[in-house]
Amino acid sequence: MLKAAMKDDVQRFFHPRLEDILSLDATGDREIRVRTRVPRLLTLDDLTDLPLAPLPGGRVLAPFVSGTVSEEGFTARGVPNYFRGASAVNVVEFRSHRSLRAAWAALMRDEIDALYEVNRDAVEFVEREQRVRVYPFLRPFVSTLMFNVNRPELAPADVRRALSRIVDRDAILKAAYRGRAQPADGPLRPGHWVLGEVPSTRRSPASADVLPRNLRIRCLVAPEVETQPFERLALVLQKQFADSGVDLELEAVTMKELGSRLRVGDFEAVLLEAIGGGPTWMYGLWHSPSSGPVRFIANGYAAADRELDAMQMARDEEELKRAVAAVYRKMADDPPAIFIAWPEVARAVSTRFEVPVEKGVDIMGGNLWLWRPARR
């Protein structure tokens, strides 16, 4: 299965370290020998992140496999011979609804059993419904104000560092997220195992002293993104910048326009959600295009390339942690962006199901196979 997955171009694109693998040999029921060109820990990170398709007749490593796909949604079928035990749910049907309210109404009519994501504004309402339980979780995306370091006014690292220090994350959490978020201190989600001590992101209004007078930054915003309170977040940022003498000019763009302008670097700053996966994703997003495999945004940032490369070459966990800490320090010293918040959203599940809750594990992404019909 691993060998089959490694041949997939898409997977190779998203998991560049697969290139290091020379051979894979199963040496026992629970043992695989991997031979690589160079000994990198993150090679295993990529390897374990591969989606595996089941082989006929064999035991599979996932509780569900994909079923039908249509315009209305897709289905996932429970795998009877999942090695950790078969799911009590045979088929999971994912449907898209035109709005949260439509989905909610469907849930109330017992047409569906769960909402994949409840907007933070609606959580308070949904929590009061006795027929539904709400399970909050951090989305693996970090709200980020990314700079284009190619722009002269943002090229100096001390400017970007000062801009990062004038942001009051706690105020943002309160005003834009109603407290349903965690402050961000870097591109990796809080609590990730590779994270050790990280540089402080505490607000320092005095940092504004180093900023040039009448600094004006044009910032792209796509307000139509439903999963983010971008508009209010942008306004709060704008106000905080203005309080420090920086004019953050907000420019509303469509998602399509946003994508095209980011790719060509036609922006000074952009407010977006950055994927907050593991070190591999961090490498792909923040390493300069010259050596990085994936780069959607032409922001010209290459200051952390050396630290990111070192992270890629880490041989063991301690070395990896030291390398990640170095990346964080570099990003704090020469920030490519302001990492603002990890938004919290929620799953909503009908009380018809008993859902086991495990800290740090998404009830849908991690524990769906453990759901059981509730005993009435």
Next chain:
Amino acid sequence: MRSITTKLILLIMTAAVVPLVLFAAISINSLRSGTRQSVTEGNLNVATRAAEQISSYVSNSVDVLRAIGAELNGTRLNEWQQDRIAKNFVLEFPEFREISFFSADGTVRATSRIGAPHLDPPAADTARKVLVSPITIDEDLLPTTRLSVPVAATAGGPGGWIVAELSLEELWRMVDRIRVGRHGYAALLSSDGRLVAHGDPDEKRHIARGELIPEHDLAASLRAGRGLAMSYTDDDGARKLATGALVKPFDWAVIVEQPHEEAFAIARRLERQLSIAIIVALFITVAVGVGWSRAFISRILALRRGTEALAAGHLDARVTIGGRDEIQQLADAFNAMAQRLEELQESLRRQERQATFGRVAAGLVHDLSHPIQNIANSCKLLFHSWEDLEFRSVFRSNVERETEAVKNVLDDLKSIARPIPLERSPTDVNGHIRDIAEGMRAAAGEAGLTLVVDVPATAVYASANEYALGRVYRNLIQNAIQATAAGGTVTVSSERVDSRVRVRVADTGTGIPPERIETIFEDYFTTKKRGLGLGLAISRRIVDQLGGAITVDSVVGRGTVFTVELPVTEAQVV
């Protein structure tokens, strides 16, 4: 006639039970209506306060928009400054999702949105007053309304409209905070009958579905200016008390509902306690009443029993009653009276005995003195005429006759004291009475009377003692002769009626007064000046012993008829 027990029960019912029941009914009714009014007013106050808060909340928001409009319009700011102010305000007042400022012709002058505003200005011909749109539930399940506030033109600016989208989440919180008891909740209905907020978690889904729920009766009633409270039965069959208040001037309605079971729980508990107390009081009243009545009546019954015993002749009957009241005094009086009666009776008996003894003694003197005197006289003559043989014969005859007379008197006394059993044999009644009557014809003649003997010649037999029955006949005929004045008639007759034979002795004498006729057969009764008065008493006893009956009919001044009736027997003397 009602017994005193019934009267006492009626008295207790009237004096104690009925007022108590009336008191209970009035109290429970007052308690129920009072509590209902109190609960209703309490809930109504809650709804009214909530309506005022909501109205105040929206009005405050309108005031904020007026202030924003004044600032945007009157401070001669350039466009981007106005825009930035609008954005700052939307951050400062997070309940506003968008604040946009339009000129009178609809041109956007400032907006809090990044990009174009999502809100539209009112139409150009719209009256310049505050406009509040119906509440809607947006795609994020949140209630919102749109406020349009006119901004007047001033020297600083041309005026226009401030239009804002107001999130009404705070209304949810207001409504959620309203709890009446444990199961009483509030709800907010928009002017178009949409459920906007509900404190009951089970009802929130109606909000999320965006359903237009049927118009609440109370809301309709409120808008029609009618009642502020009503009771109704919900879909689950539970009775609910609903009170409501309008959110003026927006025509929204705040409804506060509470299940009857909870709203009136205290009243029901009080009713129950009051009912129990009254039932206990009733029970105690009735029990005490019955007990007291029994005690009271038992004393009266004791008096009645004593009176009945006294009336039955038991003069030794006494009544023992406790207490120190009038009944006890009555019992004492009764006992004193009985004691006095007993003493009087004893005295009367003593007097009667004395009178009877006197009468018996006088009768004995009368009845015995004559024969004894005759015997004494004969004895006196005996010394002079001893030699006269004829005298001796007469003497002997006189002594035997008078001795017999003495013996008869003594036998009468003996018969009264202790009746002698009679030996009975078939006796021809007709022949016997005829012989007796004929034997007394001489005496009737001496009295100047006519003795008529009307007795059939045929024999009729009765089982009788001829001697005793003869005494009866003689006594009756003798009484008739003595009671009839000279010239009168004494008639002796007999007749057979079926299986009985009747012998009548009738006279034309003075008759017996009715008040005495009942006692003429008693011992020692006589209307004559002399004699023991034993004749008729002995006659009745003899006739009774023979199985017959003796009766009397008498009319004063016309005469008396004695009838002796005996059963006929077919047996004959062989």
